[in-house]
Amino acid sequence: MVLSSFVLLGVVVSACATPVIYDGRAPYNYTGDDLNNSVDPYLSVVKGSTENATYYTTLLGHSLDPTPLWNEYLFPWLPLRSLSYATEQPMTISIDNTSIFVPGGNPPQPQNGFRRTELIAQKDNNHTALNNLADVGTTVFHVSIRADDMLPLNMSHEYQIMWIEPNDGSHVFEIQLGSPFTNPTGPLPVADAHYLKVRNHALDLLFETPFTSGDWHNFAIQIDWTELTLGVFYSTNAQPLEVVTGLEDNSSTLPAAAGQGDYHFGVLKLPLVDPSDTPSEQSNVVHYGIQEGDKEALTYSGVFIESVEDGVSAGWGKLISPIA
Ligand SMILES: *[C@@H]1O[C@H](CO)[C@@H](O)[C@H](O)[C@H]1NC(C)=O
Numbered sequence: 511m512v513l514s515s516f517v518l519l520g521v522v523v524s525a526c527a528t529p530v531i532y533d534g535r536a537p538y539n540y541t542g543d544d545l546n547n548s549v550d551p552y553l554s555v556v557k558g559s560t561e562n563a564t565y566y567t568t569l570l571g572h573s574l575d576p577t578p579l580w581n582e583y584l585f586p587w588l589p590l591r592s593l594s595y596a597t598e599q600p601m602t603i604s605i606d607n608t609s610i611f612v613p614g615g616n617p618p619q620p621q622n623g624f625r626r627t628e629l630i631a632q633k634d635n636n637h638t639a640l641n642n643l644a645d646v647g648t649t650v651f652h653v654s655i656r657a658d659d660m661l662p663l664n665m666s667h668e669y670q671i672m673w674i675e676p677n678d679g680s681h682v683f684e685i686q687l688g689s690p691f692t693n694p695t696g697p698l699p700v701a702d703a704h705y706l707k708v709r710n711h712a713l714d715l716l717f718e719t720p721f722t723s724g725d726w727h728n729f730a731i732q733i734d735w736t737e738l739t740l741g742v743f744y745s746t747n748a749q750p751l752e753v754v755t756g757l758e759d760n761s762s763t764l765p766a767a768a769g770q771g772d773y774h775f776g777v778l779k780l781p782l783v784d785p786s787d788t789p790s791e792q793s794n795v796v797h798y799g800i801q802e803g804d805k806e807a808l809t810y811s812g813v814f815i816e817s818v819e820d821g822v823s824a825g826w827g828k829l830i831s832p833i834a
């Protein structure tokens with residue numbers, strides 16, 4: 511009798527999972543070969559042109575635990591956090607001086623200003639097709655980020671580490687670290703360089719929090735693609751996500767298909783202005799500027815996109831209300 515009511519509770523808990531539109535939590539059977547070949551759930555082409563994807567991105571297997579938020583309970587009818595296990599492997603995404611992306615184009619124009627390695631969300635081998643599923647209605651973009659103390663970032667530079675990029679190259683929102691690129695260069699690093707920052711399409715700051723080391727920083731960004739608003743949820747480590755902003759206007763985003771775009775996460779390092787460049791080169795941040803060429807990295811887990819139909823996943827099977 512007692513057992514059967516526990517079983518019933520287990521059924522109820524699993525039944526309230528909110529619809530996951532895209533799951534970018536790398537299963538343990540996802541291999542380096544999969545990564546090299548852009549097997550779902552990632553398109554791995556945004557990287558230096560001379561090396562394979564596994565040179566830049568390391569699947570960590572069981573050597574590091576992912577964010578605990580999405581662990582499965584060993585006994586779902588007994589939701590004790592200590593009796594849970596991870597189902598995804600984190601990954602470390604790095605850049606070095608070879609991380610010069612050469613997009614298609616004739617002639618190709620290497621992005622010498624940037625150093626970048628990114629994974630793009632992809633489903634059914636087609637990242638564009640995902641836009642019509644993930645960038646409609648109200649959806650929530652989850653990610654967890656951890657510092658790599660062996661390969662720290664240089665907070666005198668700007669880093670874009672997660673965003674949605676429509677065809678016009680703008681970002682529907684972005685998570686940023688370091689000192690925002692300016693021309694001319696101001697005093698560096700800026701006071702909040704070591705803070706993770708969530709910015710809207712107009713680059714206004716919505717939320718920031720110190721990028722402490724040894725912690726998983728869990729984010730969820732709620733996007734209403736019709737009303738063009740944003741909302742932010744955040745927590746660290748095993749703490750369930752909490753609301754950290756109100757419903758924020760994001761109306762500079764282009765409406766409908768023109769505002770939809772690819773979901774990127776990784777390390778994109780902007781340069782500093784090179785005083786020896788011409789004024790037009792100095793304003794061409796993609797192709798010109800100073801890069802020291804250091805090897806640097808961030809670690810990721812907990813990447814997925816969900817609909818808010820049944821609420822926002824806060825971790826440990828808990829659902830909370832969307833920001834209204
Ligand atoms: C991993 O295993 C699952 C379940 O067996 C399977 O559906 C999936 O295709 C596998 N993924 C890879 C990348 O091999």
Ligand SMILES: *[C@@H]1O[C@H](CO)[C@@H](O)[C@H](O)[C@H]1NC(C)=O
Nearest residue numbers: 541542543546562563564565
């Ligand atoms: C991926 O590419 C690298 C570089 O070519 C290669 O060494 C490696 O064997 C490939 N596969 C895996 C699983 O790393």
Ligand SMILES: *[C@@H]1O[C@H](CO)[C@@H](O)[C@H](O)[C@H]1NC(C)=O
Nearest residue numbers: 607608610622801802803804
């Ligand atoms: C980094 O790469 C650029 C472009 O290939 C090169 O000009 C520069 O000398 C390299 N810097 C270092 C420190 O290797």
Ligand SMILES: *[C@@H]1O[C@H](CO)[C@@H](O)[C@H](O)[C@H]1NC(C)=O
Nearest residue numbers: 635636637638639640641642
């Ligand atoms: C990918 O999806 C887009 C949008 O649905 C479609 O136009 C395109 O043909 C697809 N590409 C491939 C290679 O299937």
Ligand SMILES: *[C@@H]1O[C@H](CO)[C@@H](O)[C@H](O)[C@H]1NC(C)=O
Nearest residue numbers: 664665666667782800802804
């Ligand atoms: C970090 O970037 C600044 C600005 O370009 C540079 O002066 C400094 O040497 C860099 N530090 C490292 C460790 O590369």
Ligand SMILES: CC(=O)N[C@H]1CO[C@H](CO)[C@@H](O)[C@@H]1O
Nearest residue numbers: 546558559560561562563565
């Ligand atoms: C850019 C690069 O190094 N590409 C290599 C990736 O790995 C395959 C085989 O695994 C090679 O054929 C490519 O040349």
Ligand SMILES: CC(=O)N[C@H]1CO[C@H](CO)[C@@H](O)[C@@H]1O
Nearest residue numbers: 710712714758759760761762
């Ligand atoms: C919160 C915020 O900064 N919202 C901005 C979103 O974009 C519109 C249009 O550019 C601005 O007017 C809002 O201020």
